[in-house]
C-alpha cells in the first residue's frame with residue numbers, strides 16, 4: 001500500500017523526487033502518514049494521531065507542538081545545518097549593510113541622470129561613507145550550525161569574534177577555531193560587542209533572552225542582529241533602547257507591528273534560509289530522514305525521539321513507541337515468547353518520557369502478526385506499534 005505524504009509551504013522538487021512514485025503519493029490524501037513542512041504553524045494546523053512523522057525542512061521546530069506530537073507517538077525531525085550557510089551569508093551581508101549605506105546609495109545612483117552623471121556621482125558619493133567590519137568586535141550567541149559558521153566567516157573577514165554558548169555540542173566545539181574565545185557569561189560578552197548576533201532556538205528558556213537589562217549592558221553604538229526567532233529579543237525594550245540612544249540599530253528577520261517603520265530597524269522577511277541551495281538541501285534531507293523512518297523504523301535527526309540505527313536485515317521488524325517506564329522490554333518480549341516468536345535482534349532507547357523499541361524477527365504469518373500487534377497495543381503504556389516487512 002502506498003504511503004501518503006502531505007506537504008506544507010514550498011518544498012523543493014528535488015526533495016519530493018526522492019519519494020518513489022510506486023511507494024508514495026504526495027498531497028493526494030487528507031489522511032497522510034507523514035508531513036513535510038517548513039514554517040507552517042502546526043500549533044494551529046490539525047494533525048491527527050495517525051500521522052507517524054513530521055519532518056521540518058529547516059532548523060527551528062518551535063512551530064510544532066512537540067509535547068502533543070510525542071504523546072501521540074509522532075516522531076518530529078529537523079534537518080540540522082541544511083540552511084546554515086545561507087544564514088551565515090545573509091548575516092555577513094547584514095553586518096556590512098548595517099553601517100554601510102549601500103542600498104541608499106544604489107537608490108540615489110538610479111536617480112542621477114544627465115550629461116554629467118559621472119561628475120554628479122563623484123560629488124554625491126561623499127554622502128554614502130560607511131564603516132568597515134574588520135577590527136570590530138562581534139559577539140555570537142549560540143555556536144551551533146549557524147553561529148559557528150558566522151563566527152568563522154566573520155573572523156576570516158578580520159572581525160574580533162567572541163562566542164557564547166554554555167551548551168555547545170562537542171561536534172560544533174571542534175569546528176570552531178581556537179582563535180575564537182568564548183565568554184563564560186552573557187554579561188561578560190555584552191559590553192564588548194560592536195555587533196551582537198543571535199543564533200539559538202526559540203524555547204521557553206530563551207524567550208526574552210535579550211531585554212532591557214541586557215541592552216543596558218551594551219554599547220550605545222552597538223548593532224543587534226536577530227536571525228533566530230521572534231520573541232528571543234524583547235521588541236519593546238529594543239524600540240525603547242533605540243529611541244533613547246542606547247542602541248544604534250536592530251536588524252532582524254522577523255517583522256511585527258511593534259517594529260515596522262522604525263527608522264533604526266532593518267527588517268528582512270524571514271529569508272535567512274531562503275536560497276535555492278538551502279531549500280534543496282533541507283527538502284532532500286527531510287525526505288531521506290522520513291523515508292528511513294517510514295521504511296526501516298530507524299530514527300536520525302529527531303528532536304523528540306532517541307536516535308536508533310539498526311540495520312534492517314531480518315524479514316520482519318516490529319517497532320514500538322511506548323512510555324519510558326520500567327519493565328517495558330520484559331512485557332513486550334513476554335508476549336512475543338508467548339506467541340513463539342524468536343527475536344533476531346533488538347534495541348531499546350529512551351529520551352525523556354518516551355521510549356522506542358525495535359525488534360527484528362523471522363517471517364510471521366499475516367494473521368499472527370495482526371494478533372501480536374493487537375496484544376502489544378493492549379499494554380497500556382504502548383502508544384504505537386508498527387510491523388515492517390522487508
Ligand SMILES: NC(=O)C1=CN([C@@H]2O[C@H](COP(=O)(O)OP(=O)(O)OC[C@H]3O[C@@H](n4cnc5c(N)ncnc54)[C@H](O)[C@@H]3O)[C@@H](O)[C@H]2O)C=CC1
Pocket residue numbers: 058059060061080081083084087141142143144145146147164165166167168169172199200201202206209227228229253270271272273274
Ligand atoms: N532566519 C532563518 O531563516 C533561520 C533561523 N534559524 C534559527 O536559528 C536557530 C539556530 O539554528 P542552528 O544554528 O541551525 O541550530 P543549532 O541547534 O545547530 O544551534 C543552536 C545553538 O544554540 C545554543 N544555545 C541554546 N540556547 C542558548 C543560550 N541561551 N545561549 C547560548 N547558546 C544557546 C545551543 O547549544 C546550540 O549550540 C534555529 O533554532 C532557528 O530558530 C535557523 C535557520 C534559518
Ligand SMILES: O=C(O)CCC(=O)C(=O)O
Pocket residue numbers: 038039057058059060061083270272273274
Ligand atoms: O526558510 C524556512 O523554511 C525557515 C528557515 C528557518 O527559520 C529555520 O530553519 O529554522
